[in-house]
Amino acid sequence: MTNPETHESYLKTQSRFDDPAVARRYVTKKNTLNTSKNRREMACIQAALAGLPEQSRVLDLPCGSGRLEVMLLERGYSVVAADYALAMLDAAKDYHADLLASDAGKSKRLVFQREDILNTSFEDDAFDAVICNRLFHHYPEASLRQQVLSELKRISKDRIIVSFFSNFALSALRFRLANTLKGVTPNDRIPIWYKTFEQDIRESGLTVSGVYPVRRGVSPQTYLTLSVT
Ligand SMILES: C[S@@+](CC[C@H](N)C(=O)[O-])C[C@H]1O[C@@H](n2cnc3c(N)ncnc32)[C@H](O)[C@@H]1O
Numbered sequence: 001m002t003n004p005e006t007h008e009s010y011l012k013t014q015s016r017f018d019d020p021a022v023a024r025r026y027v028t029k030k031n032t033l034n035t036s037k038n039r040r041e042m043a044c045i046q047a048a049l050a051g052l053p054e055q056s057r058v059l060d061l062p063c064g065s066g067r068l069e070v071m072l073l074e075r076g077y078s079v080v081a082a083d084y085a086l087a088m089l090d091a092a093k094d095y096h097a098d099l100l101a102s103d104a105g106k107s108k109r110l111v112f113q114r115e116d117i118l119n120t121s122f123e124d125d126a127f128d129a130v131i132c133n134r135l136f137h138h139y140p141e142a143s144l145r146q147q148v149l150s151e152l153k154r155i156s157k158d159r160i161i162v163s164f165f166s167n168f169a170l171s172a173l174r175f176r177l178a179n180t181l182k183g184v185t186p187n188d189r190i191p192i193w194y195k196t197f198e199q200d201i202r203e204s205g206l207t208v209s210g211v212y213p214v215r216r217g218v219s220p221q222t223y224l225t226l227s228v229t
Contacts, residue, residue, distance in 0.1 A: 009187065010118070013138040017064070018085035027065040027091045037214070041163075042071055044212035044223040045131065048161040049075065056128035059155065061117055062135055066092030070099065073106045080127070082115035089114060117148055122155045130156040137165035137220075140190050142200055149204035149226075159227055160206065165191040165220035166213070172220040191220045201226060 017023065045068065052058075054076030060068050063081035065088055072079045083089050089112050100107040115121060117135070130152050139145050152160045165172065172191035179186050194211075201208060201224075210225035 007139070007141050007144045009139050009141060010144055012188070013135070014084050014116070017083075018087050020087045020090070023065060023085065023087040023091035026088065027095055037219075038067065040214045040219075041133075041221065041223075042068075044163075044214055045133070045161060046071070046075075047212050048159075048210055048223055048225045049129065052077075052129055052158065056158070057126070059122070059127045059130045061115060061120070061130060061132060061152075062088070063092055063112070064088050064134070066095055066112075068131065068133065069096060069110060073109055078109045079111070081110065081112050082120070084114065084116050086114060118151055120151060120155060124154055125157040126155045128156070128158045129161065130159075131161045133161075133163050134221075136162060136197070137189050137191070140187060140192075142196070142203075145197070145200045146204050149200060149206060153204055153206055153226075153228060156228075159209070159225055161223060161225055163221055163223050164197050165189065166197075166222040167191045167193045167220070168217060169213075169215075169220040170218050175220075194222070197224075 017026070056077050058072055058077040058079050060072065060079060060081045062083040063069065064083060066081055069079055069081050069092070081092060083092070093112055096110070100110065117132070132148070132152060135148070136145055139148070169191065175186070175191060198208060206226040206228060208224050209227045212223040213219070214221040214223070
């Protein structure tokens, strides 16, 4: 395993969101619960959570501006919403301020905290489920993806839900074509083949137990449920 500090993508992704302006934009752009894209992503995550009982302990890492938290609380889970960027955590807390002030029951079941995904402060098997939404497409290096998967495996007892950008999608094809025409080698938001990610998953001692494409063949965003082998 390489030292994560040597991965530029890891450091860039850590710092890029730690900016109040970026976090504010993220809330307005991505946290709009009423978009079809968001609804589709939520449907995939809900399908991946099927059968997880109420009161389960769920970690959302990275939580970003916290768009999963309302859905997770409504399913009756105890939720830790964690992110490395303080700006994102502030935006998430602001976004949930009204809900938390008006609903003591939900408020008691939600904690925000700062965590680094490669080196979390959690005990082994601390959670019933861990969700890692929209991070892996920032990591082009297999060894980095495997280190993150290993840490998620360490802290989850039941299942891990991850998203990645799959090459099997029209928009992934457009992305590649546009970069080729521009003569640019992309180093972020990179689609990869399912087989490539599955290899990372196997190397980390996990197996895929569910596949949930957001829009099969159209959108690259794909969710997987992973189980410990
Ligand atoms: C594309 S956003 C996704 C946020 C959220 N999961 C969502 O879908 O709205 C990526 C998030 O990863 C966080 N992040 C980047 N590097 C991290 C790290 N090493 N540990 C924890 N969070 C990290 C960023 O601060 C940012 O909030």
